[in-house]
Amino acid sequence: MSGVALPLSFFVPLLTALVVFVIGVRRAYGVILLGALTTLAVALYVAYAVAVGGPQVHYLGGWEPPLGVELYADGLSALMLAMTALVGAGVTLYAGPYLRGKGHDGERFWPLWLVQWATLNGTFLSADLFNLYVMLELLTLTAAPLAAMAGDRPSLAAAMRYLLLALLGSMAYLLGVALLYGGTGTLHLREAGELAGAEPYTAVAAALMTAGLFAKAAVFPLHIWLMPAHSNAPAPASAALSALVAKAGLYLVLRLWLWTFPALLSAPMGWLIGGLGAVAVVYGSVQALRQPRLKQVIAYSTIAQLGYLLLLLPLVALPAAAVSAWHGVVLHALAHGFAKAGAFLAAGNMIYCLGHDRLEGLRGVTPYLSVTLLALGLAFVSLMGLPPSGGFLAKWLLLEGALAAGQWFWGGVVLLGGLIAAAYSFRVLALAHAEVPHGYAEIRSPRRLPPAMEWAPLALVLLAYGMLLGGVPILELLDQGAPEGVR
Amino acid sequence: MTEWAFDALLAGGLLGLAWQIVASRVLFRSVVLFIVFGLLMAVTWARLHAPDLALAEAAIGAGITGALLLSAYRAFLSRRGTDPGPPPVFPRWAAVGVAALVGALVGGIGWVVVGLEPPEQTAGREALAHLAISGVENPVTAVLLNFRSIDTLSEVVVLFVAFLAARVVAQDLAHAGPGDWLRASRNEPVLVQPLIAFIAPMTVLAAGYLLWSGEHQPGGAFQAGAVLAALGVLLRLTGRLRPTSEPSLAERLSLVGGVVLFSAIGLAGAGVASAVLAYPEGWEYELILLVETALTIAIALPLVLLFSGSGGLRREVR
Numbered sequence: 001m002s003g004v005a006l007p008l009s010f011f012v013p014l015l016t017a018l019v020v021f022v023i024g025v026r027r028a029y030g031v032i033l034l035g036a037l038t039t040l041a042v043a044l045y046v047a048y049a050v051a052v053g054g055p056q057v058h059y060l061g062g063w064e065p066p067l068g069v070e071l072y073a074d075g076l077s078a079l080m081l082a083m084t085a086l087v088g089a090g091v092t093l094y095a096g097p098y099l100r101g102k103g104h105d106g107e108r109f110w111p112l113w114l115v116q117w118a119t120l121n122g123t124f125l126s127a128d129l130f131n132l133y134v135m136l137e138l139l140t141l142t143a144a145p146l147a148a149m150a151g152d153r154p155s156l157a158a159a160m161r162y163l164l165l166a167l168l169g170s171m172a173y174l175l176g177v178a179l180l181y182g183g184t185g186t187l188h189l190r191e192a193g194e195l196a197g198a199e200p201y202t203a204v205a206a207a208l209m210t211a212g213l214f215a216k217a218a219v220f221p222l223h224i225w226l227m228p229a230h231s232n233a234p235a236p237a238s239a240a241l242s243a244l245v246a247k248a249g250l251y252l253v254l255r256l257w258l259w260t261f262p263a264l265l266s267a268p269m270g271w272l273i274g275g276l277g278a279v280a281v282v283y284g285s286v287q288a289l290r291q292p293r294l295k296q297v298i299a300y301s302t303i304a305q306l307g308y309l310l311l312l313l314p315l316v317a318l319p320a321a322a323v324s325a326w327h328g329v330v331l332h333a334l335a336h337g338f339a340k341a342g343a344f345l346a347a348g349n350m351i352y353c354l355g356h357d358r359l360e361g362l363r364g365v366t367p368y369l370s371v372t373l374l375a376l377g378l379a380f381v382s383l384m385g386l387p388p389s390g391g392f393l394a395k396w397l398l399l400e401g402a403l404a405a406g407q408w409f410w411g412g413v414v415l416l417g418g419l420i421a422a423a424y425s426f427r428v429l430a431l432a433h434a435e436v437p438h439g440y441a442e443i444r445s446p447r448r449l450p451p452a453m454e455w456a457p458l459a460l461v462l463l464a465y466g467m468l469l470g471g472v473p474i475l476e477l478l479d480q481g482a483p484e485g486v487r
Numbered sequence: 488m489t490e491w492a493f494d495a496l497l498a499g500g501l502l503g504l505a506w507q508i509v510a511s512r513v514l515f516r517s518v519v520l521f522i523v524f525g526l527l528m529a530v531t532w533a534r535l536h537a538p539d540l541a542l543a544e545a546a547i548g549a550g551i552t553g554a555l556l557l558s559a560y561r562a563f564l565s566r567r568g569t570d571p572g573p574p575p576v577f578p579r580w581a582a583v584g585v586a587a588l589v590g591a592l593v594g595g596i597g598w599v600v601v602g603l604e605p606p607e608q609t610a611g612r613e614a615l616a617h618l619a620i621s622g623v624e625n626p627v628t629a630v631l632l633n634f635r636s637i638d639t640l641s642e643v644v645v646l647f648v649a650f651l652a653a654r655v656v657a658q659d660l661a662h663a664g665p666g667d668w669l670r671a672s673r674n675e676p677v678l679v680q681p682l683i684a685f686i687a688p689m690t691v692l693a694a695g696y697l698l699w700s701g702e703h704q705p706g707g708a709f710q711a712g713a714v715l716a717a718l719g720v721l722l723r724l725t726g727r728l729r730p731t732s733e734p735s736l737a738e739r740l741s742l743v744g745g746v747v748l749f750s751a752i753g754l755a756g757a758g759v760a761s762a763v764l765a766y767p768e769g770w771e772y773e774l775i776l777l778v779e780t781a782l783t784i785a786i787a788l789p790l791v792l793l794f795s796g797s798g799g800l801r802r803e804v805r
Binding site for chain 2: 003004007008011014015018021022058059060061062063065066067068069105108111112115122130131134135137138141142144145148149151156159175179181182183184185186187195200201204208
């Protein structure tokens with residue numbers, strides 16, 4: 001019966017969204033909180049069930065694949081689901097006061113965000129390539145209006161650019177799925193992999209699907225939409241988009257290459273995809289160093305941090321590196337989710353209080369926003385990969401794997417990315433802790449932060465540190481249903 | 488020989504139209520040609536023995552999409568006062584580069600597809616084999632509403648989300664959609680009222696027929712919803728429906744009712760049948776028809792509202 005939790009993690013947030021839309025946000029705030037808490041409980045239950053009983057399966061409609069759609073939760077799905085639920089709960093708590101205070105339209109935000117949450121859960125659970133296409137479409141269509149929420153010219157242009165690129169990505173993905181179905185006769189993720197092997201049509205399908213997902217996940221060189229879209233969205237939307245939505249695309253890339261196309265994962269292919277990841281790490285970090293606004297820094301940091309996830313593909317084929325790299329990359333996805341969501345919410349607090357997020361204007365802000373700055377600082381520490389953060393654990397494992405297999409190049413990329421991350425982090429933190437320039441009146445915080453907004457970022461960031469304590473059970477959960485080479 | 492000639496004509500027509508749509512310097516011309524393209528595409532689907540797709544393409548691809556494009560074009564006009572003029576010129580070398588890349592891609596995919604050996608066992612054959620226990624006789628409906636109903640449910644959520652997205656970027660009502668709302672007045676041409684009095688019930692009848700016949704022949708909720716939406720477009724254009732900025736309670740209920748009902752029946756399936764989205768044995772046909780009826784409304788309403796460019800619609804008595 002535990003299998004019912006899998007569809008519930010899709011239906012609970014979806015139905016909450018629809019109820020909220022019908023009865024209106026003013027009367028439905030309790031419903032929103034109840035829906036978010038239920039979703040969190042369901043997600044944690046799925047993680048528990050997987051940890052205790054191994055991978056969970058639910059055939060929707062009772063039809064087994066290839067006829068029907070299968071929901072499947074292994075350790076990877078369960079962890080992503082739980083991370084999404086924790087970040088989602090934080091975003092939900094934060095968004096209420098933020099939207100009220102900034103005058104954003106909650107009547108649109110809440111249904112969009114709750115449908116997006118449902119879709120994220122669906123993406124992590126679905127084991128059907130076409131169903132995943134529908135989920136990807138829903139992700140894009142909820143993300144674009146959230147990015148356009150501010151309604152001014154830059155955010156509209158950014159959302160439009162995102163929409164067009166993401167739709168192009170969807171088309172490429174769908175074309176790949178069609179090819180794969182034409183060759184194998186099934187849409188099931190693992191079955192198609194078993195039937196496909198390394199043939200010309202699988203190679204073309206893999207290329208199309210990967211390229212499509214790269215557009216959705218802003219992998220270099222298809223990253224151009226991410227910075228404007230994520231930095232112009234309202235802070236809670238930025239947090240969800242950066243920590244969860246873009247990552248869902250990369251989650252699928254890893255899922256496809258490890259479960260469906262392992263036969264195609266040759267050394268040159270691994271180097272090509274890993275190389276794109278490495279370029280993203282360096283390019284995103286360097287760009288983050290040059291941005292004048294805090295949210296732009298954090299958005300470019302997302303491009304860099306997502307690049308690390310691709311470093312798995314060149315390492316996973318090497319037996320000496322595979323297990324550590326796999327553990328490191330998944331932990332990185334989790335730690336980045338918590339830290340990035342916390343950082344964006346903290347930046348939202350700056351905007352809420354100061355009315356802007358220009359780095360130069362952050363001087364002297366310390367005494368007023370101390371909790372927020374603590375959250376921002378701790379988030380940056382995790383993004384750099386310093387102990388005792390989850391980011392440290394992830395990068396350590398990744399580095400250990402790379403060096404154990406003698407892959408100095410990939411180890412160097414991890415170290416270099418961490419160094420530049422330190423540079424852009426300290427640039428922000430130094431300005432925030434700087435004295436007010438001589439001759440300027442001391443700035444005063446014009447608005448007090450509501451408690452939910454003050455503490456939500458810190459709570460999320462602390463989860464990234466809690467990962468260090470929970471490292472062993474997390475990795476044991478991850479081993480449930482992991483493919484052969486990485487157990 | 489005639490079949491071959493017909494196919495060649497279709498393929499040539501599609502390519503020629505596509506070229507004209509992309510190459511035309513006049514936006515309005517491109518929009519109209521795109522509608523023609525949709526109709527030709529519908530004929531092509533029919534020729535490929537996919538009548539369900541042909542119906543959907545004609546109703547949604549050519550019909551509603553065309554209306555939406557024209558509505559967007561009209562919004563352009565009222566903003567600028569003139570035709571938006573020729574689009575910005577793309578550098579020739581870049582255009583050639585992109586064309587070469589896309590050509591290579593299409594060629595590569597085509598080469599792979601031609602060499603593809605169709606598998607023995609496919610999900611499609613499975614669906615045909617299980618048709619008898621699906622509760623309906625049309626295999627497409629069986630797949631959409633029974634075997635893979637989660638996809639259909641999510642697609643209707645897509646429409647709902649598209650409506651919300653349009654609301655996020657919405658303009659004020661005066662510039663919305665097909666332009667200022669004009670009350671249907673005594674000055675309107677004398678044939679409008681009798682025509683609507685004839686067309687409206689006929690359209691509802693046609694939508695109902697499409698919905699009902701989807702059980703055993705081509706048709707179903709999407710086609711019926713698109714036909715109903717066409718009626719909405721007509722009533723909006725002739726001033727019988729007045730745009731409002733926010734949806735009323737009844738409209739909000741209709742927008743989400745289909746998905747809520749579908750989800751409720753689906754979740755109940757975990758208790759009374761084997762799994763979520765499973766129908767209890769013996770009730771498949773009745774429940775599928777019920778769900779499809781609710782979905783038809785949930786498909787038609789967002790389409791009309793997208794065309795109207797408004798949050799809601801109100802009936803206007805002349």
